[in-house]
């Protein structure tokens with residue numbers, strides 16, 4: 001029996017379905033375009049390179065941050081770029097508008113329906129996929145998991161993980177047959193540290209992967225992360241926006257996520273057996289993010305709920321963290337002086353506490369922030385206006401018709417892009433050395449324009465606001 005329960009379709013029927021889907025999505029896009037045009041502020045922007053693709057192919061295959069930054073220089077802090085089938089996206093690089101969309105009015109700016117449906121099918125429920133009140137409630141129940149008490153306890157788990165890996169590296173270096181040279185795949189080891197840390201802090205599970213070998217479920221995750229954007233995946237993503245049944249097709253990515261869910265079942269069962277319905281106070285050895293959700297909601301979670309929570313943490317936290325740590329090591333390898341300075345600071349804290357890490361190690365903080373600035377995991381954040389809105393701007397703009405405005409009118413359904421990487425690296429905000437890795441910039445005052453960007457330390461790497 002097929003895991004997808006999709007009846008086998010004769011191929012001609014399949015192509016009929018695809019053809020009807022494509023036509024219907026084009027007609028819908030056209031109607032939406034005509035309808036939206038009347039209400040929206042007329043924005044400037046680049047010419048359309050292709051009616052079929054707009055700029056999507058260019059942005060997917062190149063460094064999107066460079067394009068957004070160049071367009072900012074040409075068109076200003078708010079502009080419109082062409083998207084597939086004659087549609088468009090409004091790009092915000094104005095700090096006040098971004099803060100409004102992602103933070104103060106974020107529940108009006110939701111994920112594209114198709115993307116959320118895809119996430120839901122892949123993950124199940126969970127914080128990443130909820131909107132509105134469900135999201136508020138779920139978020140509240142996760143907050144205790146990020147309390148100082150939890151972070152203090154989690155710090156010891158992170159330190160133990162890194163120290164185990166360091167010992168492993170040293171033993172390889174010191175092995176007689178290696179003559180003081182060892183070739184290490186940093187990405188592989190950072191994956192191991194990240195996966196193990198999320199297992200333990202997320203849901204009290206020891207994956208035992210600090211020997212550098214991910215468990216099968218970890219390997220499924222990295223395979224998903226490595227799947228590149230093919231023409232087929234782009235077409236299916238486009239169709240998905242209108243026809244969620246695409247998620248039921250036996251595509252590589254859909255099948256990968258079914259395998260992940262199946263592989264997590266045993267871990268979820270073990271967690272459920274240990275924690276049943278956790279209502280008592282969480283002592284350190286019982287602390288974890290999923291346990292705090294159960295306690296906060298004062299109910300036991302079903303096996304499917306637990307798998308969804310685990311999936312959410314692994315999808316949101318695993319590769320984001322390991323890739324960021326890998327970039328950090330890469331930058332340190334390119335900047336030996338930074339490495340020396342950091343090592344000197346670290347030597348003063350052989351076993352740092354949470355408080356020391358948070359307040360007494362400024363150079364470590366600067367290196368971490370600079371890595372997060374230069375190498376944000378998500379290049380862009382995409383949203384859709386759920387209702388008509390008027391977005392306030394920090395700096396007035398001139399519209400296509402020559403009018404100067406300090407608000408942008410967005411009809412419901414307008415697609416929005418916040419270009420994270422371009423905002424983090426724009427020379428207009430960060431100065432002429434914005435594209436260079438320079439932790440020292442964090443040790444003195446930031447340029448005034450960079451300070452106007454909201455978000456964690458004026459970066460959009462973790463976006464901004466409640467999401």
Ligand code: HEM
Nearest residue numbers: 127128198313316317320321324377378461462463466467
């Ligand atoms: C360098 C590391 C990380 C980066 C750069 C990062 C970045 C992000 C970004 C950009 C989002 C917003 C996604 C969106 O709304 O489209 C997000 C959401 C989220 N992240 Fe992270 N993340 C990191 C690590 C983690 C870790 C370690 C965890 C937990 C174990 C985590 C849990 C989450 C969750 C649960 C959400 C969903 C929040 C919501 O929708 O309300 N992240 N993260």
